[in-house]
Amino acid sequence: MGERVIIMGGGVIGLSCAFEALMKGYKVTVVEARTCGGQASGAAAGMLAPFSENTAFPDDFFRLCRESLRLYPEWQQAVKDMSGEDFEYTNSGSLYAVYHEADLSALKQRQLWQNEFGAQAEIVEGGQLRRLEPELSPEVIAALYIPVESHVHAPDYVKALERACRRLGAEIYEQAGHAKPELTPQGIRVISEHGEIYEGDRLIVCTGAWSKMWEAQFGIAIPVFPIRGQICAYDTAPQRVRHMVFTSQGYLVSKRHGQLVCGASEDLAGFDTSVTEKGIARLLTWNDKVFPFVSALEPVLKWAGLRPATQDGYPLIGELPQDRRVIIACGHYRNGILLSPVTAKIVGGLLTGQASRLSLAAFAPERFSSGLQYMKEA
Ligand SMILES: Cc1cc2nc3c(=O)[nH]c(=O)nc-3n(C[C@H](O)[C@H](O)[C@H](O)COP(=O)(O)OP(=O)(O)OC[C@H]3O[C@@H](n4cnc5c(N)ncnc54)[C@H](O)[C@@H]3O)c2cc1C
Structure with a gap:
């Protein structure tokens, strides 16, 4: 395959996407501002509870959560096998x-x-x-x-994901500070706050609560x-x-x-x-x-x-319409630990061009931008 994937953000979403991409044979680099799992993912209670978390009616979000719970037994076993670490599933x-x-x-x-x-x-x-x-x-x-x-011990789950990714050959750079992507026709570069440059062919943006900062650069509204x-x-x-x-x-x-x-x-x-x-x-x-x-x-x-x-309580998962090399996976609010397998599978499908059997329109990253003209950075 040979394509190089750069992932910004080493929380549960970034590391799950990294794990899936590695399992598919991609070369993966993770760039994390501080410490993997040091933000929301390491703070979570670890509940995998699509029914208790969605009490009103079965909307697309509930179906996404339900599908992720279905994926968990096999997914967690794969992470456990690769990392050799237990996280109390x-x-x-x-x-x-x-x-x-x-x-x-x-x-x-x-x-x-x-x-x-x-x-x-x-x-x-x-x-x-x-x-x-x-x-x-x-x-x-x-x-x-x-x-x-079910539930997991969230901090241990994130550590196991990190260990599994490293064992599969991921390069993980922590303490990168406020790293920034640069999209050029020749490729993608992520530049750390200290000036280190990481190069790749595809970019997956998993910067959790900090994702709004990419609005101007990507030319879409990201109300996270x-x-x-x-x-x-x-x-x-x-x-x-x-x-x-x-x-x-x-x-x-x-x-x-x-x-x-x-x-x-x-x-x-x-x-x-x-x-x-x-x-x-x-x-x-x-x-x-x-x-x-x-x-x-x-x-x-x-x-x-x-x-x-x-803004609408749903995550943003999908390609950037004006540059399909970029995939956004953020805004998982109260359910990122639960949603980690399904997000990774969707992102893996986007990398390889395989359509998901789930309806994903409700999660399209550009859904808040209708009426806005996408603007490409000069
Ligand atoms: C108290 C609490 C309890 C929770 N309980 C549950 C639960 O029981 N079940 C459940 O499913 N979910 C739960 N959640 C929600 C869950 O924790 C989140 O949905 C999930 O962790 C989001 O993962 P993430 O990877 O998107 O974000 P994060 O874990 O925040 O990771 C984002 C990462 O991006 C990095 N970053 C930001 N900007 C940059 C940049 N410019 N360059 C490089 N890196 C950058 C950050 O440093 C961070 O490490 C809970 C959350 C909290 C706070």
Whole structure:
């Protein structure tokens, strides 16, 4: 094949695209501003929950998420085999808990349509609910149980992806600072803040919450902005919480060694990743209402990351119309860990010219630019 692919951004999306391109035989260079997985991807709770995250109706985004969950077992095995690293891929199932009779009809509606898409959802109450999740608050009257949802340990998943890519021969350059692409008829160059030059034939832009900065250069509107997520974790006994538990206000998910991760706020704070007292206090109040035993605990970890949100809530995945050597894959907002395999497969298909069987128009990078004239940089 011989084509050289340069990927900007070493988060879960950039590294997944790198892994897929390497598996297809491309030569891959990843250029990361700071540290691989050091931004949103390393901050994530790692839930693979297309049903619990999409409660309204089955739109194109839900289908994308559902397809990615379907791809996960094989995908994660390939990453594990290539990296030799484990990242706690766990099929725990999830419970979406409600507190009022009035919420039951919405839950039943969801169960109906989501079961058409393989959720295997069941409404659980009383003794059945307590057997599934013994320490759940008695105030929870019912839950939608979805046995097919899973989770990973996100920071370890990103490390495994990085290791797998290196083993496949990727060149990964970290601490590149604010790197910039240059598109010329002869080829593509990415120039680091310190002046290093990386050359390639194709460019994949996976710069997460920072992607808006390419608008002028690429001549399309890229309405991606950071939404800060503050999140915390308690130390508990392993398996004290058995499922991912969602409520209308947040979620709790227990990792293998008993670390109970609880998230997450949604704040507009620009590119500030600091943790605030107010943000964490709101989480703690809700955690007590879901699992009363946590009121006796203090979080042992608190952190924050910047989700790459978009104007319509959908990611941008596709070629740049005016220069098809460039592929954009950004704006995965709350679901980038879940969406990593499907994004990589779509991008892999774009590299090789193989059409996806999914409907991708809703994710076209130029969809915010209708009426604007694409302008090529001089
Ligand atoms: C608190 C929290 C909880 C979450 N929980 C979940 C969850 O349970 N499940 C789920 O699926 N998703 C979850 N998410 C969302 C998920 O983390 C994101 O959707 C995903 O990480 C986005 O991946 P990314 O690679 O696009 O972005 P990032 O991980 O932010 O990576 C982008 C990278 O690009 C680099 N970069 C930027 N500019 C440049 C440049 N000019 N040159 C080179 N590199 C550059 C950055 O340094 C960064 O490393 C959560 C997010 C947060 C914050």
